[in-house]
Amino acid sequence: MNLLETINLKKYFGETHAVDNVSLTIAEREFVSLVGPNGAGKTTLVNVVSALFRSDSGKILFKGDDITHTSVTERVKAGIARSFQIVNLFDDLTAFDNVTLAIFSRQGKTGNPATLAHLDHEVSAEADAVLAQFNLTSKRKEHARDLAQGERKLLDVALAYALKPKLLFLDEPTSGVSTRDKGQIMDTIASVVRGEGITAVIIEHDMDVVFKYSDRIVVMQQGAILAQGTPDAIRNNDQVAMILLGTSGPDAFTRKD
């Protein structure tokens, strides 16, 4: 069954057609990568689907319901969560408090001013479990701003994950981290996402990462979908290789020249 469906979605910024007539379906439990050159509209598409931006026209269906005109919080409640390209955390709160906040919010407890947050042992235990899943246990008492870039990226994903979403958007979860950390971060994310059966849409530039983890790859260019298919199909698509690498040929994605 389709979890998400966009129908002729459009988002223009003046003359720029950031998202141009995009019709995309994401099936339940799929791990989809969104790739394309800078300015292809990947992040804008995610911004429109997560309600950071309003679409100009078109429809967004989530679990069959039309959510085109719903707010950010309504979409979060429905089960759409996201991480951000530029890490977006609560810098003056500890890693632990960052995660507990997401859990409190999911449980509808953030409106409660009359109980002490740290005495909710159930939430604390869950937050610790989430931190452990993302290898952040040793950082639980550190302020988010004091974490290393790779840890901040993981915490950003952990926040979205702690909402127990049906659909998780990850906007360049490995950007700005070393090649060594990249593999580790992606392994962690993939194991958590696949382990919980979460549908994930990931924006990524590193094609090694994309080929390794995706069930399906969607290639965007100038706001539109250029091609989509399995990693093998995309690997052998000359048009895609030309756009992403500026070269083509049977081994374009593996050649190290």
Added chain:
Amino acid sequence: MQNDASRTGPSMLLILACVIPILVVLVALPKFVDTYQIQLLTYGLIYAIAGLGFNLLLGYTGLLSFGHSAYFGLGAYSAAFMAKYFGVGSMEIYILGGLLITGLVSAAFGYICVRHTRIFFGILTLALSQVLWTLAYKFFWVTGGTDGLRVPFANLTLLGGLIDFKGRDTYQAFTQSYYYYVLFLFCICTVFMWVIVHSPFGKALQAIRDNETRAQFLGVRIRHYRWFAFLLSGSFTGLAGILWVPLNGLVTPDILYWPFSGEIVFMTVLGGFRTFTGPIVGAVVFNYLKVYAVASTAYWQLLLGVVLVVLVLALPTGIVGTLSRLFGKFRKR
């Protein structure tokens, strides 16, 4: 896992170790100092309640209000109206009635103000407080205008009539009883505010302060929460205004005017707005500072101005912020 979890919360033992000696001193103080000093400290504690309320917005929600004189003044005028027009003398009725009125007005003003943030929020709060000031100033046949309204302590009763101050030479008795009354309410307010800022709601406010967009993407209804924080903040400050009236004996439009909003900001910044106890320390210290500055020079505003400049340049984290940083360094060694 439970031990682990509790370690992220504030250490109760450490808190009690600090709070109990301070409480003992505060309770014993009237035995050792004169009436004037007790009166000054009572003012300090009242301002501390206002500071606690104000800081829920500034320190915890990231909203700088320049109009908190409105809620302090509303509390004060509500009590004064009850005294003058309804002959009410019961402090508890002042508190209930005053809180109802400040609560309603903060709810309405908050609804307007939290639609904006940063300077726009500050200007809106300032403008609304000036509206109340103008009303108090111009409707002199109701409010007494610049002459204000008197609330003599002799008509006051505490604890539902158990304590009154009829007869001669009761001023000292009033000062002492009222000090304990205010001290008790101050403790209640402090505990109440402490619970609020350490509750899931308090954490959500801090999240909104740190990163509004992300808070929204965790499903936090930002405007709704800001409004509730505004309501709580206004009500705390309103309570301070109610308590201030019998002690001061008189309420004039000055208490609604913008410089008093500035004083509330000053107190909080002086103590340190990123700490829980900052506004309390700041309010008590500011009160002494102002009283002694006024007593020692005609240019007391200049003196306070210099203090403010030095504060911002040298101690941007305020008294408590600086002390806790020094304490932290000392512990690391």
